[in-house]
Amino acid sequence: MLKPIKNKKIYEYVIEQIQDMIMNGAINKGDRLPSERELAEQLKVSRTSVREALRVLEVIGLIESRQGEGNFVTGNIENKFFEPLSVFFRLNKGKPSDILELRKIIEIETASLAAQRITKKDIEKLENLLNRMRETDDEEENSRIDKEFHYTIAKATDNYLIIGLFNIIPSLMEAFIKDARLKILKRAQNREILVEQHGKIFNALKDKKPKDAAKAMLEHLEFANKMMNKK
Amino acid sequence: MLKPIKNKKIYEYVIEQIQDMIMNGAINKGDRLPSERELAEQLKVSRTSVREALRVLEVIGLIESRQGEGNFVTGNIENKFFEPLSVFFRLNKGKPSDILELRKIIEIETASLAAQRITKKDIEKLENLLNRMRETDDEEENSRIDKEFHYTIAKATDNYLIIGLFNIIPSLMEAFIKDARLKILKRAQNREILVEQHGKIFNALKDKKPKDAAKAMLEHLEFANKMMNKK
Numbered sequence: 359m360l361k362p363i364k365n366k367k368i369y370e371y372v373i374e375q376i377q378d379m380i381m382n383g384a385i386n387k388g389d390r391l392p393s394e395r396e397l398a399e400q401l402k403v404s405r406t407s408v409r410e411a412l413r414v415l416e417v418i419g420l421i422e423s424r425q426g427e428g429n430f431v432t433g434n435i436e437n438k439f440f441e442p443l444s445v446f447f448r449l450n451k452g453k454p455s456d457i458l459e460l461r462k463i464i465e466i467e468t469a470s471l472a473a474q475r476i477t478k479k480d481i482e483k484l485e486n487l488l489n490r491m492r493e494t495d496d497e498e499e500n501s502r503i504d505k506e507f508h509y510t511i512a513k514a515t516d517n518y519l520i521i522g523l524f525n526i527i528p529s530l531m532e533a534f535i536k537d538a539r540l541k542i543l544k545r546a547q548n549r550e551i552l553v554e555q556h557g558k559i560f561n562a563l564k565d566k567k568p569k570d571a572a573k574a575m576l577e578h579l580e581f582a583n584k585m586m587n588k589k
Numbered sequence: 590m591l592k593p594i595k596n597k598k599i600y601e602y603v604i605e606q607i608q609d610m611i612m613n614g615a616i617n618k619g620d621r622l623p624s625e626r627e628l629a630e631q632l633k634v635s636r637t638s639v640r641e642a643l644r645v646l647e648v649i650g651l652i653e654s655r656q657g658e659g660n661f662v663t664g665n666i667e668n669k670f671f672e673p674l675s676v677f678f679r680l681n682k683g684k685p686s687d688i689l690e691l692r693k694i695i696e697i698e699t700a701s702l703a704a705q706r707i708t709k710k711d712i713e714k715l716e717n718l719l720n721r722m723r724e725t726d727d728e729e730e731n732s733r734i735d736k737e738f739h740y741t742i743a744k745a746t747d748n749y750l751i752i753g754l755f756n757i758i759p760s761l762m763e764a765f766i767k768d769a770r771l772k773i774l775k776r777a778q779n780r781e782i783l784v785e786q787h788g789k790i791f792n793a794l795k796d797k798k799p800k801d802a803a804k805a806m807l808e809h810l811e812f813a814n815k816m817m818n819k820k
Contacts, residue, residue, distance in 0.1 A: 369644055380679050387680045413600055413641045414648045420676060431680065443753055445651060448611050449618045449662065450749050460750040463698040471690060518681050519691040519761075522674055526757070530750075
């Protein structure tokens with residue numbers, strides 16, 4: 359994708375410089391950044407521009423400012439509270455089917471990879487979630503369990519880029535799962551079907567069968583889609 | 590994913606407020622935001638905090654500041670110059686196989702969806718890229734074409750969330766494709782194989798065969814992986 363030429367603002371220039379330092383290995387995870395004053399002097403920009411740049415990097419989750427100690431490179435993508443894709447979904451007046459397509463794109467292959475990497479601990483966690491799903495009637499609780507079930511599968515891939523992907527979309531997932539479950543559960547017998555589908559995904563993962571895991575995930579997501587499109 | 594409780598900074602509070610206004614529909618795409626002064630008064634915070642928040646939103650690509658006119662909500666995720674996942678890749682001392690796994694996760698199902706949606710114009714564009722790939726010996730040019738080929742498939746899904754996903758990772762894709770091609774092309778006969786694989790993906794898309802498209806994409810990515818792992 360070509361990047362459009364535009365007038366860069368000074369704080370954008372500062373961000374790029376810091377990004378470059380990371381990309382070429384001059385700064386590593388855990389390192390303390392030079393102070394605001396030092397950065398301003400090195401880059402020959404105002405301290406205000408440096409401060410603006412640091413704010414941005416903090417929101418993105420790249421650095422963490424510790425009182426009295428300075429700014430540290432964390433690379434902690436999990437704690438971001440801002441979710442670009444969720445906001446873009448709203449701005450584009452998105453439909454649930456858009457999210458479902460995204461979930462199919464991401465989750466089918468994720469299930470397959472998770473089946474190859476899953477640990478005993480992940481399996482225990484999923485089994486526990488599944489049992490809670492079987493037992494509880496509280497739909498709020500069920501939505502939370504449902505979401506955690508899918509995130510646990512993502513974590514089982516043990517690939518920080520894939521886990522990062524799931525961390526970009528928590529509100530989207532949450533909204534979708536809640537909405538989907540409400541529609542699906544209008545038919546009482548569907549509750550049993552949902553539990554069964556999660557059980558099928560679980561079994562494939564436990565038996566470390568990538569193809570079966572992908573297939574079970576596909577069936578689950580397509581069922582959700584069919585139910586959501588029913589009048 | 591539970592979000593950790595932490596002390597929110599004032600500019601983070603401002604961002605959240607603006608995010609909320611978008612999520613509940615009070616602000617829409619194209620709208621002008623209240624001025625810095627108005628926002629500061631409404632939210633009872635300093636103008637510095639408002640300015641910091643606006644900077645962040647600008648970098649993320651959510652708003653665009655127009656000289657003399659104010660800040661507008663664009664929701665334009667394409668023009669972001671900051672790439673969190675690429676930076677996290679460096680910070681985590683990532684391996685090419687991490688990227689390949691991410692590409693498999695995203696691109697196989699993307700190919701399948703693209704086969705269902707692809708337009709005549711997309712097909713022409715892909716055919717054109719394929720012809721250029723067949724003709725040129727310039728490896729710089731080939732890397733660019735290769736990357737554009739995969740992006741064009743993403744665009745053919747016509748789902749802004751999926752296109753958004755691809756826009757989050759351009760540098761990752763670029764670095765991976767360049768590196769992969771270099772290693773793959775150490776064996777001269779592989780050049781022909783690469784062209785053939787892209788041709789196979791193209792044919793499945795042109796014939797609107799989702800399963801064949803997914804299969805061709807999988808074969809292509811697994812071939813790249815095999816070649817990259819060769820000593």
